[in-house]
Amino acid sequence: MAERIFGHIPNVFEGDVFENRIALSHSKVHRPTQAGISGSQKEGADSIVLSGGYEDDQDLGDVIVYTGHGGRDPITKKQVTHQFLSDKNLALAINCQNGLPVRVIRGANHKSKFSPEFGYRYEGLYKVVKYWRKTGRSGFNVWLFRLEKITVDQALTYQVSEDSPIYSKTTRTLTAQQRLNRDYSLTLKIKEIYNFHCQVCNTKIFTNAGFYAEAAHIKPLGEPHNGPDTLDNILCLCPNHHVMLDFGGFTIDDDYSLIGLEGKLYVKPEHRINSEFIRYHREHFTFNLPHASQPSS
Amino acid sequence: MAERIFGHIPNVFEGDVFENRIALSHSKVHRPTQAGISGSQKEGADSIVLSGGYEDDQDLGDVIVYTGHGGRDPITKKQVTHQFLSDKNLALAINCQNGLPVRVIRGANHKSKFSPEFGYRYEGLYKVVKYWRKTGRSGFNVWLFRLEKITVDQALTYQVSEDSPIYSKTTRTLTAQQRLNRDYSLTLKIKEIYNFHCQVCNTKIFTNAGFYAEAAHIKPLGEPHNGPDTLDNILCLCPNHHVMLDFGGFTIDDDYSLIGLEGKLYVKPEHRINSEFIRYHREHFTFNLPHASQPSS
Numbered sequence: 001m002a003e004r005i006f007g008h009i010p011n012v013f014e015g016d017v018f019e020n021r022i023a024l025s026h027s028k029v030h031r032p033t034q035a036g037i038s039g040s041q042k043e044g045a046d047s048i049v050l051s052g053g054y055e056d057d058q059d060l061g062d063v064i065v066y067t068g069h070g071g072r073d074p075i076t077k078k079q080v081t082h083q084f085l086s087d088k089n090l091a092l093a094i095n096c097q098n099g100l101p102v103r104v105i106r107g108a109n110h111k112s113k114f115s116p117e118f119g120y121r122y123e124g125l126y127k128v129v130k131y132w133r134k135t136g137r138s139g140f141n142v143w144l145f146r147l148e149k150i151t152v153d154q155a156l157t158y159q160v161s162e163d164s165p166i167y168s169k170t171t172r173t174l175t176a177q178q179r180l181n182r183d184y185s186l187t188l189k190i191k192e193i194y195n196f197h198c199q200v201c202n203t204k205i206f207t208n209a210g211f212y213a214e215a216a217h218i219k220p221l222g223e224p225h226n227g228p229d230t231l232d233n234i235l236c237l238c239p240n241h242h243v244m245l246d247f248g249g250f251t252i253d254d255d256y257s258l259i260g261l262e263g264k265l266y267v268k269p270e271h272r273i274n275s276e277f278i279r280y281h282r283e284h285f286t287f288n289l290p291h292a293s294q295p296s297s
Numbered sequence: 298m299a300e301r302i303f304g305h306i307p308n309v310f311e312g313d314v315f316e317n318r319i320a321l322s323h324s325k326v327h328r329p330t331q332a333g334i335s336g337s338q339k340e341g342a343d344s345i346v347l348s349g350g351y352e353d354d355q356d357l358g359d360v361i362v363y364t365g366h367g368g369r370d371p372i373t374k375k376q377v378t379h380q381f382l383s384d385k386n387l388a389l390a391i392n393c394q395n396g397l398p399v400r401v402i403r404g405a406n407h408k409s410k411f412s413p414e415f416g417y418r419y420e421g422l423y424k425v426v427k428y429w430r431k432t433g434r435s436g437f438n439v440w441l442f443r444l445e446k447i448t449v450d451q452a453l454t455y456q457v458s459e460d461s462p463i464y465s466k467t468t469r470t471l472t473a474q475q476r477l478n479r480d481y482s483l484t485l486k487i488k489e490i491y492n493f494h495c496q497v498c499n500t501k502i503f504t505n506a507g508f509y510a511e512a513a514h515i516k517p518l519g520e521p522h523n524g525p526d527t528l529d530n531i532l533c534l535c536p537n538h539h540v541m542l543d544f545g546g547f548t549i550d551d552d553y554s555l556i557g558l559e560g561k562l563y564v565k566p567e568h569r570i571n572s573e574f575i576r577y578h579r580e581h582f583t584f585n586l587p588h589a590s591q592p593s594s
Contacts, residue, residue, distance in 0.1 A: 006481065041507075042485070043485070085505055085506060090506055090507070093505070093506035094506060096506075097504070097506060097509060098481070098484065100481065131506075184303065184395070184397065187395065188339070188340070203537065205537055205540060205541060205546065206541070206546045206557075207394070207540065207541060207544035207545060207546040208382055208390070208544055208545030208546065208582065208583060209382060209387055209390035209391060209393075209394060209428075209544060209545075210338075210387070212394060212540055212541075212544065212546075238536075238537050239535075239536035239537050239539070239540050240500065240502055240535050240536050240537045242536070243502060243504065243509055243536050244502060244503070244504060244509075247504035247505055247506060247509065248504060248505030248506075249502065249503045249504040249505065249509075260503075285505065286505060
């Protein structure tokens with residue numbers, strides 16, 4: 001198999017339309033002729049095709065909530081079993097963790113006002129900014145991915161170099177989430193309450209500019225989660241436990257016991273946490289953890 | 298003192314020119330009438346004025362290497378003592394760690410082809426993407442800050458809300474560094490060599506998508522450091538130690554002993570690290586650590 005290219009394909013431009021999946025495959029924009037996701041769970045996903053329409057998809061143009069792969073009856077297209085965070089779905093999660101861009105193609109049969117009238121249109125690069133699971137309308141678990149369009153300016157990041165076709169930034173990509181307005185005074189406040197100690201491990205990171213901690217939202221900001229930017233939805237965490245919270249490495253029980261890690265979340269009396277938000281986190285960001293709830297919405 | 302506003306001032310636009318420092322102060326774009334940096338070491342810096350010209354400044358337009366405050370003789374303007382990462386300089390470091398934007402104003406007496414012909418011109422928002430120290434041309438330590446222009450699209454992040462004038466993203470801002478092309482295959486390679494274990498603490502972060510680690514450059518990519526994107530300049534670190542490496546919480550001796558932390562960097566035989574790069578890190582990113590080298594360039 002040829003090397004996987006992340007980013008634009010040379011000489012293919014946003015808006016280019018391909019007659020069918022074979023033409024699309026020849027262009028290298030999306031190589032598989034059947035699968036909706038091109039990728040591997042080691043490297044990540046390089047492209048996806050929106051077609052048909054999973055019942056939980058949402059297409060807002062520059063923001064797409066994309067349903068993962070698997071569990072549908074090939075004939076009726078109905079969801080008949082759970083989806084898992086494995087294979088192609090896991091590939092998209094790797095994009096999220098590593099900040100890799102994914103090419104998006106909309107097909108004419110994709111149910112959205114942004115779909116082309118015929119064929120398959122290359123829509124440019126998107127970032128996978130969040131992934132979570134929920135019980136789909138079918139009653140089965142599905143994995144969802146929030147994709148956000150990479151603007152022209154940002155896309156410079158993803159230029160293909162002469163030396164290597166696989167180029168990208170690799171630091172943790174919270175860029176799109178960062179686009180959401182957050183109240184900086186709350187960030188200062190939560191760090192003050194805990195004096196920069198992580199509520200999970202009590203670590204206090206030292207830098208040349210003093211102590212360092214991160215303010216982490218339990219129920220994420222923005223569509224479709226719409227968690228509030230309020231202290232009862234914010235934790236003071238070290239970067240390690242922030243990554244683990246965002247990527248479901250652990251979750252929190254109603255009594256603040258940690259699920260997936262030993263111990264208990266340290267919560268000061270003056271810091272009230274809304275149990276609705278930790279329940280939301282349990283239901284949407286973790287799986288296979290002992291005692292983790294099953295998703296309910 | 299009025300609340301510090303991060304981001305644009307309502308009704309002031311990029312390119313607006315103010316006759317003098319008093320007019321600039323009244324506009325709220327830069328409130329101090331003397332100081333070049335407006336800010337506090339707790340909240341961060343909200344604005345800076347480029348004027349006169351420190352000998353180590355570089356003004357490339359959208360990228361500015363800005364010399365910190367202090368140590369100059371008030372009459373001759375020559376650097377006569379060391380600068381420290383405290384007070385206003387620390388404020389700029391806080392911007393870097395928290396992703397806060399800083400308003401930039403160029404004065405007519407600033408030595409650059411981007412300077413206005415008269416008065417003080419508001420140049421929009423910049424991010425502080427890196428800070429480090431070096432021995433300036435004077436022979437004394439100075440602290441330098443790499444500023445990068447925030448594009449119109451990114452600036453949406455920093456819109457002032459009706460509820461609170463202090464709005465911004467707060468997650469760790471590696472965005473501008475992320476803009477640098479990096480070879481994703483090296484990221485995969487370094488994680489493979491260490492099987493996702495941190496070379497400092499041996500931690501292996503678990504997420505719902507498998508193990509997680511970060512590839513960290515010892516000598517940073519991009520101007521003015523121009524560290525190479527090669528394996529001998531990359532470490533496999535957990536997010537905590539990545540933050541600490543980038544922000545000088547520790548550094549590394551030639552024999553891989555850690556300076557500022559207990560223990561020794563774990564280095565596998567097949568991973569050769571170039572000692573030039575760890576020396577560069579020692580000299581530019583740390584201070585006040587026992588046994589840390591003094592800067593030499």
